[in-house]
Amino acid sequence: MIAPSILAADFARLADEIAAVAVGGETRADWVHVDVMDAHFVPNLTLGLPVAKALIDSTDLPIDCHLMIEDPDRWAIGYAEAGAYNVTVHAEAAKDPVTLAKNLRAAGAKAGLSIKPGTPLEPWVDALKHYDTLLVMSVEPGFGGQSFIPDVLEKVRTARRLVDTGHLKLIVEIDGGINTDTIEQAAEAGVDCFVAGSAVYGAAEPGKAVAALREQAARGRAG
Numbered sequence: 072m073i074a075p076s077i078l079a080a081d082f083a084r085l086a087d088e089i090a091a092v093a094v095g096g097e098t099r100a101d102w103v104h105v106d107v108m109d110a111h112f113v114p115n116l117t118l119g120l121p122v123a124k125a126l127i128d129s130t131d132l133p134i135d136c137h138l139m140i141e142d143p144d145r146w147a148i149g150y151a152e153a154g155a156y157n158v159t160v161h162a163e164a165a166k167d168p169v170t171l172a173k174n175l176r177a178a179g180a181k182a183g184l185s186i187k188p189g190t191p192l193e194p195w196v197d198a199l200k201h202y203d204t205l206l207v208m209s210v211e212p213g214f215g216g217q218s219f220i221p222d223v224l225e226k227v228r229t230a231r232r233l234v235d236t237g238h239l240k241l242i243v244e245i246d247g248g249i250n251t252d253t254i255e256q257a258a259e260a261g262v263d264c265f266v267a268g269s270a271v272y273g274a275a276e277p278g279k280a281v282a283a284l285r286e287q288a289a290r291g292r293a294g
């Protein structure tokens with residue numbers, strides 16, 4: 072699955088930018104990734120619930136909200152109630168990740184847990200039994216356009232094994248520095264869903280970039 076990140080899109084035309092990856096066929100994205108940053112958990116500030124809700128209402132594509140915020144135990148539920156398809160919170164910020172996941176699911180969303188590049192996977196495996204998505208960050212969260220950190224693929228391999236052996240039942244998602252040069256190794260390691268900001272919205276035709284990424288990922292999965 073390919074999830075274009077609107078972090079790299081034109082913020083004055085967000086609904087149009089989403090529509091550009093919503094046309095049918097190979098150029099259609101699977102999810103649209105919306106990065107929420109609060110200038111506390113990360114040093115950057117993007118958008119919040121009112122804008123996220125407007126984007127959810129603007130499209131039939133599933134919206135994947137990546138909350139890089141403090142106190143997600145309090146704030147994440149609003150994104151689920153607004154109709155986000157998947158709401159991902161950071162393990163480093165959540166106080167009670169199990170209750171949080173239950174609340175997100177009860178509000179009708181899929182629940183996602185994200186770990187920064189330096190955060191190990193093992194301490195979160197039990198909590199992940201309550202989650203639908205694991206978002207492995209392959210850059211330090213906060214900014215688009217950074218270089219992919221290949222070391223995180225070890226965590227992807229571990230997560231893939233846990234899913235394939237039935238210990239976890241979730242989608243393995245990766246975020247940061249994904250492009251046609253890096254997607255193949257991520258696919259080979261076992262990623263199911265690839266977030267791509269610059270690689271999609273930095274391209275002349277975002278839809279064609281989605282198709283190219285999907286094709287390259289399929290090569291990694293096959294090889």
Ligand SMILES: O=C(CO)[C@H](O)[C@H](O)COP(=O)(O)O
Nearest residue numbers: 212213215216247248268269
């Ligand atoms: O969560 C993020 C940054 O914190 C973004 O989703 C991510 O960086 C996407 O941008 P790019 O593909 O350009 O790296």
Ligand SMILES: [Fe+2]
Nearest residue numbers: 106137246266
């Ligand atoms: Fe993100």
